[in-house]
Amino acid sequence: MSDFVGRRAERGALERVLARARVGNSGVLVVRGEAGIGKTALLEQAHDAALSSGFRVESCAGAEAEAQFAFAGLHQLCSPLLGRLHELPSPQQAALGVAFGLRSGPTPDRYLVGLATLTLVAEVAEEEPLLCLVDDAQWLDEASAQVLAFVARRVSAERVALLFGVRDPDTDAGAVDPFGGLPELRLDGLGDADALALLAAAVREPLDEGVRDQIVAEARGNPLALLELPNNAQLTGLAGGFELPDVFKVPHRVEESFRRRSAGLPVETQLLLLVAAADPTGEAALLWRAVTHLGIAPEAAAPAEQAGLLEIDTRVRFRHPLVRSAVYQAATSPDKRRAHGALAAATDPRYPDRRAWHRAQAALGPDEDAAADLERSADRARARGGLAAAAAFLQRAAELTPDPTTRAARALEAAYAAHDAGSTDAALDLLTVAAAGSLDALQKARGELLRARIAFRLTRGSHVPGLLLDAAGTLVPLDAPLAREAYVEAIEASFHVGRFAPVHYLREVAVAAQRAVPPTTTSSRPVDLLLDGLSTRFTRGYEASVPKLQQALESLVNDDSRSEDDGRWVWLACHVGAMLWDDEAIYVLATRAVRLAREAGALATLPSALNALALLLVLTGELGRAAELFAEEDEITRATAAPPLPNSRLSLAAWRGTQPGTTELVATTVERATAGGEGLAVSSADLALAYLHNGLGNFDRACAAANRLIELDELAHSSLALPELVEAAVRADQPERAAAALDTLESRAAASGTQWALGMAARSRALVSTGPSAEAHYREAIERLGSCRMVTHLARAHLVYGEWLRREGRRQDAREELRTAHRLLSDMGAEAYARRAAQELRATGEHPRKRGAQPTDALTAQEARIARLVATGATSREVASQLFLSPRTVEAHLRSIFRKLGITSRRQLAELRLP
Helix, strand or coil: CHHHHCCHHHHHHHHHHHHHHHCCCCEEEEEEECCCCCHHHHHHHHHHHHHHCCCEEEEEECCHHHCCCCCHHHHHHHHHHHHHHHHCCHHHHHHHHHHCCCCCCCCCCHHHHHHHHHHHHHHHHHHCCEEEEEECHHHCCHHHHHHHHHHHHHCCCCCEEEEEEEECCCCCCCCCCCCCCCCEEECCCCCHHHHHHHHHHHCCCCCCHHHHHHHHHHHCCCHHHHHHCHHHCCHHHHHHCCCCCCCCCHHHHHHHHHHHHHHCCCHHHHHHHHHHHHCCCCEHHHHHHHHHHCCCCHHHHHHHHHCCCEEECCEEEECCHHHHHHHHHHCCHHHHHHHHHHHHHHCCCCCHHHHHHHHHHHCCCCCHHHHHHHHHHHHHHHHCCCHHHHHHHHHHHHHHCCCHHHHHHHHHHHHHHHHHCCCHHHHHHHHHHHHCCCCCHHHHHHHHHHHHHHHHHHCCCCCHHHHHHHHHHHHCCCCHHHHHHHHHHHHHHHHHHHHHCCCCHHHHHHHHHHHHCCCCCCCCCHHHHHHHHHHHHCCCCHHHHHHHHHHHHHHHHHCCCCCHHHHCCHHHHHHHHHHCCCHHHHHHHHHHHHHHHHHHCCCCCHHHHHHHHHHHHHHCCCHHHHHHHHHHHHHHHHHCCCCCCCCCCHHHHHHHCCHHHHHHHHHHHHHHHHHHCCHHHHHHHHHHHHHHHHHHCCHHHHHHHHHHHHHHCCCHHHHHHHHHHHHHHHHCCCHHHHHHHHHHHHHHHHHHCCHHHHHHHHHHHHHCCCHHHHHHHHHHHHHHHCCCCCHHHHHHHHHHHHHHHHHCCCHHHHHHHHHHHHHHHHHHCCHHHHHHHHHHHHHCCCCCCCCCCCHHHHCCHHHHHHHHHHHCCCCHHHHHHHHCCCHHHHHHHHHHHHHHHCCCCHHHHHHCCCC
16 A cells, blocks of 8 residues: 555655764654554554664554553553663663562652663664654553653654554544644545555455545545545446545544445454453464453454455554454443453463453443452553553442442542543542432542642632632541641632632631641641641731641651652742741752652653742742753653743843843733633732842832732732832832831741841831931842842842942942842843842943853853753753653763853863853
8 A cells, every 4th residue: 555655745754853863963753643544554664764764663553441550551551662671771671660560669660661761762773773663652651651752752862763653543632642732744635646546456356446445535536535435335336436425534534344244254254353451462372362251263364354344463463553442432331341251361471560451341231240359450550650451440340339329439539530540531430420429428528629639620610619618628527637737728729719719718728727737736737837827827927827837847847758748839839938938848848859750750840840949949049050950841741741930030021121021021921821710820920020020120019919919918929029119119209008018027037037038127127218327228138139049139239239329329339239139130130130239330430340251141041050060060860850851961061061051072071160
């Protein structure tokens, strides 16, 4: 077929992918199209071309019946490469070993499995170029699909090509496509000339011209249809008038042609075909054992092979995946059960999950033993990181469970597993099944809590805190620890809703929490301390909440464990740290979160950890490093196809002070957040506007933005906005507003007691003071802010002190402060504030020095990050592991870095003393 269809442009696209990989530039292509359109033929051509040009070729194919087995497709692809497994870093070896069931250990993050796969293929490709072919990728198990899509997005400088064949979906247009966004080649139908040539080769008998044209028209250029439809029609029909109903799509009609062809075979052959179709492994030995169990002789395969439906040697290969689906769909339920029962009996006991799955499919009705086997399979799948597989096993276990109480309990656990796997629709369906059964009070409450959590994941709308609050209230007499977690989640959801929540809603949630679960005096769980502190914050005020919240932060800071439960609260704890102006707690928590996420390969949580650390680095004056982390966050979210964090760039853009770009970014963020009911993102935009306009000198606009945050009195934003409002109000000649904000700021700073808090209070007090008192406050602010990490605010303290000195007529003293401010602000890249300092310096009669070129100015954010790590002595392999790249990709970036910096060695890079 491939010789006939031409496809010159398509073959050229595949050849370019191979050419890129051959010279170390990698190549990725997703070949898409309807069933029978020629995807497999093109992949076969790529296979032959790669072998003839010195590539090693490894392949796998998705199987619809294998979608429940976590990492099955990935294992099929990587098995021949596992001889190089020992060359991977230990965490990556362990991740692949556990995922493939080769060893026991903690559940691996699937993206650490992805990094291990990337490293493995890169190691193999060091010896010879490697082509990885994945056909029928739409039927890969979810874990394999996500890992391979991750590898495809991260591969960049290896002698590796990845080609995926993906069938167009029949339905469910809203389904998540793990390969979306990758380079794509769409296969359309053949042109009339190629279609006629292919038909002429398939049908040797002469055809009436009208009949021939009708066949071509009905096939719509689908090559498989052109080959198969005539084979299933009577020759007299072809001669006299070929008629086929046109109500179905071509792939369905091709599938129907295979069904008709198999239906004409002997009964034993049909049953043998069904057993082969029900087994996704394609192991010939397993097929022979299974059909022997059914009393079928191997000779029964001959008619199917002669009909061109399959071929059997060491493996079973169907002519086309549509043959498999046609055979299976056409079979009766009793025959399907017989086939699966035979496969269950024939499956090696070393593969208990496959055995359990076949046994479950063979069950005629409720079967507790089969259900219990599936439940154990779910536990094994979860241990390997196969959450979607665990959910599928549990769902089928629930269907087979005869006892209504146990059935509902298994459905509930399946719902939780589906939710953890990201399948919210499946989780909701399973919750409905669970609710229809016999659940006890605690199980019902857990079901409602999961519904609320799903609502938070899907919408984060204003109704979500109420759902969480109701679930928490129901849990109080049943599971007090879980109830306290639910109350914290309700408060957290209220923060996200922010200004779009009903009036005083945060207070209502806090009051309900205090009434239901009084403050604990014995628990050291961070979540309990957070709940006590946060509920106090919104019932008795900021100052009363500080001791308990500081205790919660201390508990988290001093606990360097890898507790998943504590890790859930890091995001919230960082916001609490910002509210208390505790820069040290934020730094410890954020850096630890990044470190643990990197070590665990937890790419699902690493972006949010990078985001938290980057936001802190903005305030510590490390804007370049913050930009590097934001860039890394971007790379990872693209590689994992995760949605980007909505407000991550606002603070960085505002401190850099680029007016057009920042205001456009803020406007876009506000529009999207308002449409989605995300009040937190709108508040982040207001804070960014306050930073931006105070730098630009647009004090009326800064005042308005900061004042909105003070009136809302949210968690961190109101604290961070107070000093911005004082400065903006003073400069905008609004003394009463400045005085009111200062009173609040000083009271909160005294309660907090951190150098950051007291330094901001002193700087703000100086702005509203005069004479010697003002100078004392300025000096105190500089001393205190110089004792913490907040270099941006230290630089601004020098700036406002210098401005005050110039107005006092003390030009020489002013120059010293303004020089310091200008140097700090310029070096960190806070351009608007630096321009403000430069303007003040010129007013004293001094021309400010321009910022000198920095070594990293010519580098991209990722190159700067790699350069910084290599300069500390990290090897390419260590950098690759930390940044989820391959060592060869790191080396490629290093060559670019050396070229841009005009150096030739790692030693010279270290000597540059990169900032």
